[in-house]
Amino acid sequence: MTLDTLNKKFSSIDEAFCLEAILAATSKELYVIETSAFRFITASASALANLSRTRAELQTLTVAEIFHGVSHTVLRGYLAKFDDESYVAEPLRMNQLDAFSSDLKMVFIKQGQHEAIIATRSEQTELDESESRFQAIVANIPSMVFQCRLNPHNEIQFNYVSENCRALLGIKAEDLLENPGKLLDQILPEDRASFLQSMQTSANQLVVWNWEGSLWIEKWQDIKLVNLRATARINTYGVVQWGGVITNITQSRNEKREIEESHRRLAELSSHLSLIKEQERLRIAREVHDDLGGNLTAIKIGLASLTSKLDKNQQVLLDKAQQLEQLVDNTFEAAHRITRDLRPDVLELGIVAALEWQTEEFERQIGIPCEFITNNENIELTTDEAIALFRICQEATSNIAKYAKANHVQVQLMSDTDSVTMRIVDDGIGISPADKLKSNAFGLRGMAERVSAIGGSFSIKQGQHGGTEILVQLTI
Template identity: 45%
Template sequence: MVKTLNMLLVGYSAEDAQRICRTLKEGDLYFNSECINTIDAFSKALVECSWDVILSDAMTDLGAEQVLFYLAMHHLTIPVIVVSSQGSDESAVHFMKAGAQDFILMACMVRLIPAIQRSLKQMEALHHICEAQLALQKSEARFRAIASNLPGLVFQFLLNRDGSKSFPYVSEGSIMLLGILPTALIEQPDLFTDLILPEDRVTYDELMQTSARHFSTWNWEGRIQVKGDPDIKWVSLRATPRRPLNDAVLWDGIVMNISRNKLAEIEIARSHAQLAELSSYLQKIKEHERAKIAREIHDDIGGTLTAIKCELVPFMDTKPRKPDFYQQKAASIEKLVDYVIDSTRRISMDLRPGILDFGIVAAIEWQARKFSKRTEIPCQFYCDSEDIPLDADLATAIFRIFQEILTNIYKHAGA
């Protein structure tokens, strides 16, 4: 069953509100909406209804800035999308930093529905994260008594008023994680900080002091290197403070090995960078194709049409001429028209090669054979699938990249 969204429109004129609703209906989005223009009406609407998303203008008295401030002050997590008739990159960055999910100009309303769908998914993910965090907090108290059964290193860490530190308790997990016996770590608490890489030691101390001052959870992630082990480990420390006697701070916590997760994060970041590079390359190819086609239209078709026009001039005057003259002109015009037709067919082929109708695999195989035949450079193509289903734009882009690769090979082949 399709969910009906509750959508609050803030600061819009009746005309703009109708335009937004019309765009959403055309995109088959099911929703209930209410449009308000005062802070009192906004506050009342938040109390009376549970809203899935808020759309706010940026240029009115009750604008996106006031909406985001109000939600932050009342700790409300409702996705806000700024939809405005005016704006710049700077204003978009400003609102995104303030907490908006997206910034969309009225002239680009095609982005609205994807932005709403993306925001709802992000809110759902955030809700799951919050639920997981709450469950973790509730479970920590229960698991402190059975620390020996938990993976990683379970510990108690004491920070005295005079700044001295100690480990009243360390679980057997210290052997696996740190290569240090629990008794050794209890006797020499600095053994743990000695394992921390120098560049991460500052944040370790800073977050510990912040937790002690504000009596907040101590969360730290950093790298350690066990003596004799060439590999560097990523560890996560999480501890809850409490106050025993003598104004000291005692943390109950756990240190876990998160190296696998961190390596996955690094790989994801690398993949994102490669994807961004590919996207940029695709854009360059598109711009190159546009320039090439524009040049061909201007030079080939434009020049030929001008020539046809010149050939037609004698037909417009009243000066008598021999039939042979008109026959020659007609033959010349026919050749020029044929040239225009050929140029049009060639440019259409360049826009989207007809071979792509047979699939991207067949198109690339055909291009490879054509390249080998034309340049006498051996080119072999292998694919374990007869076809790979792609949309037209993506197939064309990949085909253009392959053509560009072959062109670069020919340029640098020393031929």
């Protein structure tokens, strides 16, 4: 392509477009000012960002309103020195102004009938302000901010360490800059290998350096748990360099451990209460069976003996005796039902038989078809595990009867080499997330606590085809 062709091509490009492209590309603060009322025409993106203003907002302002101390009188005196020829004037430096306007550099540009003032600020001023903003941010970060690199000996060399170094490590920032090995010295021996390994992995793969470990702080005779997180990159010298933070997570980790310990104790208490409840149910069931059952048997025998001694013409007494016998029989049935609810004898036959019996009872009493499916008729569980699954099935079917409006229920009990899974599915109206979080959802909470007490997992969710699905998984 010839020079003439290039000139023709670029002469067709809109000058306004070129100006906008330059302003968008530059990282400097650059302002274009008209010379009649000294208002802003436009500015670079970095200038607008520094002022926290839009271009439209800037265009309503004059130079004096932004650069305090740069008066219109000064600018008019500056412009009056130039004649009508086309030129780029020598720069006007505005010193002894406020911190924002100091070291301001202005250049007057004129071409034909067009003239404007270009205002910029020195790179050192911009650098100082950038450093000031950085330090203000760092000062309010509770972590220790750092920048480091690997030296030729593959050792850490710090380029920058924030003042929070003293609060975190108990040493001054300048001491760590001078002797970077102090950080490694503070790491507990059992954590040093993971520290070095995570650093090397980050350096080799240029991934985030993320490490947690414990430090021994000699100054306070204390151990701190910290998290180091830094971004790796290759600097201009081809050396791996990181920028990141080291955060003291001792308190949050201790709080987490306390919460976990509290949950563990609550789970143990829940398990203990469930055990006590089952033991008490068993005791009451035995007393009802042995004491009440024995007494009812004695009453029935006594009534039969008295009835046999009555004359046939004592019809009133015979009718009364028959009524009493019927009452005893009804009481027998009630005692058996209570005993069965407290401790079903069918549990002695195993969990498969117990769940099959429960589904049949549900269908008989409620009238909703209930299907039981298993892939193993001889699933063996501990007493606690069997009781937990049985009680969960009881609670789930009871909830289905009360709330689900279901037309069909299916209970599955499946086993493989190392686990047992119970799934209870209905085709009812389902359960909303809000219902699961209700404070009075004791049944759901009780099911979850029973499973947690025996080391299993519990979930309740929307079924694949509507309704609700309860899933219990145990490791055996």
